[in-house]
Amino acid sequence: MRVFIPLTLAAAAAVALVSAPASATGVIKCKAGPVSGWKTQDELTKKLTKEGWTVRKSKVDGGCYEVYGTTPEGDRVEAYFHPVTLEKLYVGRRGEVLFRKQGY
Amino acid sequence: MLRIILNKKPTFWLLLAIPALLMLRRYASGDVIAMDMLHPTGEWAARLMIFAMVLSPLVSLLGPKPWLNWLVQRRRALGVAAFAYSVLHLLFYLIDMGNLDDILAEFWALGIWTGWAAMLLFVPLAVTSNDASMRKLKVGWKQLQRLVYPAAVLVLVHWIFIHNNLVPALVHFVPLALLVAARFFLSPKPQPKGA
Numbered sequence: 001m002r003v004f005i006p007l008t009l010a011a012a013a014a015v016a017l018v019s020a021p022a023s024a025t026g027v028i029k030c031k032a033g034p035v036s037g038w039k040t041q042d043e044l045t046k047k048l049t050k051e052g053w054t055v056r057k058s059k060v061d062g063g064c065y066e067v068y069g070t071t072p073e074g075d076r077v078e079a080y081f082h083p084v085t086l087e088k089l090y091v092g093r094r095g096e097v098l099f100r101k102q103g104y
Numbered sequence: 105m106l107r108i109i110l111n112k113k114p115t116f117w118l119l120l121a122i123p124a125l126l127m128l129r130r131y132a133s134g135d136v137i138a139m140d141m142l143h144p145t146g147e148w149a150a151r152l153m154i155f156a157m158v159l160s161p162l163v164s165l166l167g168p169k170p171w172l173n174w175l176v177q178r179r180r181a182l183g184v185a186a187f188a189y190s191v192l193h194l195l196f197y198l199i200d201m202g203n204l205d206d207i208l209a210e211f212w213a214l215g216i217w218t219g220w221a222a223m224l225l226f227v228p229l230a231v232t233s234n235d236a237s238m239r240k241l242k243v244g245w246k247q248l249q250r251l252v253y254p255a256a257v258l259v260l261v262h263w264i265f266i267h268n269n270l271v272p273a274l275v276h277f278v279p280l281a282l283l284v285a286a287r288f289f290l291s292p293k294p295q296p297k298g299a
Contacts, residue, residue: 095213
């Protein structure tokens with residue numbers, strides 16, 4: 001046990017350092033220009049609600065709008081939208097990418 | 105007088121409850137949603153677990169110190185509080201997810217099942233955090249409580265992969281790992297039984 005514990009912690013730290021975490025946060029980047037040209041988060045929420053989404057929360061992440069909510073299909077997801085076009089760029093849940101626009 | 109109050113165990117329990125009370129007040133006021141409660145509850149759970157875990161290594165390294173002894177006498181409170189915060193963490197996760205389908209859909213993500221597994225290990229630790237269990241389990245009690253080490257590894261992986269960022273998790277866990285390692289390498293080996 002005395003050898004096992006520090007070795008395990010060291011191994012965990014090593015694994016953590018070399019493996020790239022694969023969750024969504026910060027993965028998508030939008031180069032969308034100055035914020036003055038962006039549509040508002042309110043507009044995005046309204047658009048998505050109309051399409052059948054439930055939006056729990058939205059914020060800016062990586063220059064995109066990041067939305068936590070439920071898709072019209074009923075999946076609890078994290079999604080990214082372009083702040084100028086409001087185009088859907090990425091949809092995923094923890095551990096799984098459900099949609100990713102080409103080039104992003 | 106103040107000193108006497110500060111040294112009372114219930115005062116320490118109250119102190120440990122303050123972050124939870126502040127968080128719950130924000131949630132009750134509607135300023136934040138369940139999702140926003142996940143990070144602070146989880147961080148406090150991990151923090152208190154680490155706090156409880158570093159005391160023994162510190163005693164080994166620094167020798168007996170009054171302030172350390174003061175904390176060691178309150179280690180159970182730290183451990184039980186860590187469990188309480190992890191229960192809050194799980195509760196807000198369940199509220200946030202809202203249904204079983206979505207919970208199962210992400211269950212096998214590395215950042216998720218490690219959290220469940222850590223929680224599972226915490227249960228017997230919390231349940232036996234009382235004098236009656238210590239008396240009943242005798243030597244086995246200490247062995248049982250060592251489950252906190254694999255639980256800590258699970259918490260570390262859970263934190264890194266949920267947060268998608270190494271830094272906050274490592275800020276908390278590197279000191280723990282160093283202290284545990286230092287205790288192992290620097291402290292004198294215990295004498296074999298019967299020697």
